[in-house]
Amino acid sequence: MIDEFLVVDLFCGIGGLTHGFVKEGFQVAAGIDFDNSCKYAYEKNNNTQFLHKDIGALSASDLKALFGGKRKILIGCAPCQPYSIFNRKKDVIENSDADPRWKLLYSFSSLIKETRPEVISMENVPLLKNYGDGVVFNDFVKALEDIGYHISYDIFNAQDYGVPQRRKRLVLLGSLHGKIDMIAPTHKVGKYVTVRQAIGDLSPISDGEIDKKDKLHRARKLTELTKRRIQATKEGGSWKDWDEELKLACHKKEGGEKYRSVYGRMQWDDVAPTMTTYCIGLNNGRFGHPEQDRAISLREAALLQSFPKGYSLIDSKSTFSALNIAKHIGNAVPVLLGKAIAKSIKLHLNSIQQNG
Structure with missing residues (x-):
């Protein structure tokens, strides 16, 4: 089933999320990021192409071309610094021009609208939910729900998926075919990787x-x-x-x-x-x-x-x-958290196939 799909990773960095998908057997068509210094690590370890582009300026036609004729999965993690605890200053939140990176989430949703991937995933820091009184995140979710995506999201701790690190992250999953559930934790208290x-x-x-x-x-x-x-x-x-x-x-x-x-x-x-x-x-x-x-x-x-x-x-x-x-x-997105996201999507796709 997953052989019918290609994955494109927006804001790919050095490939943590991509590598999780690769480890789950997905074929990744490309990673896209504005920081060209990520190119070596991304391509060397993931056997796919890195495109040095500004996501805010990426056209839908360019993105569609990367998928060829295959079914589409679009994943990514918009830069989290604007939403981090270190940037929760009142003037940053109230003045949207103080850090233009927050607008990249809107660019992400625009590309989704124009390319209509069957499955999407977005990972970010938990504080994104409350950034600007929640307006940015709520706009993102509503924009996708309005065009038919079934959206689910929650806060997950990477240590529950084998990452030797406390790292809480907001993970959003969306599909045109129904709700995607994140897989259950693979590790628990007393069994975390140390x-x-x-x-x-x-x-x-x-x-x-x-x-x-x-x-x-x-x-x-x-x-x-x-x-x-x-x-x-x-x-x-x-x-x-x-x-x-x-x-x-x-x-x-x-x-x-x-x-x-x-x-x-x-x-x-x-x-x-x-x-x-x-x-x-x-x-x-x-x-x-x-x-x-x-x-x-x-x-x-x-x-x-x-x-x-x-x-x-x-x-x-x-x-x-x-x-x-x-x-x-x-x-980076921790590789094993990326793998858990990929496995959740794979189970969803298999379920669609089994249910016709």
Whole structure:
């Protein structure tokens, strides 16, 4: 049944969502993204084409051409930064011109209207539902329901689908044939994939070191003061473990509790915190290695996003930025969450076939 369909991934990034669909046996015609630095990783690992295009300027005719004569599935994750907790400032919400990326969701719905894929999926941060008093998301849902799509959506935690990370995401599924139900969780409390299981067998490295066998397994160099801080932090601990001389001014002020995760270490036998675009920096969250005195490496961040160990992110033929790769990893849809979405769609399509 799924052989009759082609998938196109909008806002594809380095291919986390695409890779989930590939692992479920879908054929992906193309990934489209405005950030051309994602091209190498996307094409290298997914055996399909990356198109460097602005989704806001993508024509329906260009999109239709990618599907050829096959049945259409359109998936994607519009940039989530405008809807994230870090951008919930009143002026950003009230002034739509403050960040034009929020308009990309409208571009997404316009392309759906004009190309009429049989199945659609959209993944984003939970706060999208409330952005601008819910207007943006509600407009998206209504636009699709008005043209015949059966829409379902809910908040799902990636840890429930084998991702070694707490990561709540809004997943929307739509079909012209009926409601699509997200598959039941594959993991539960006590059975989650842990940090130890995900990264525990990697070679030990120091801050500033690059593993000789894996260039992605590299950690940022720490200052002497930051090194002392991580050395004073126990597994699962934070700045609360430090002597007063090591604490930052913000920690000593009233309200310092809200900074409890910065400079924190992960725990071996728990899932990791949400990977962000700053996931290789100690002062950006609980991104300290459970026992080595450093922040997690790029490879470790990718594994905690459930990318396979062999997922290539560095093109040896060109220069690269570790910070840019960290951004790509943090922005990605976890592969196993993408796989769960793909499996949900596959079950839906099989059900349609069985019921005639």
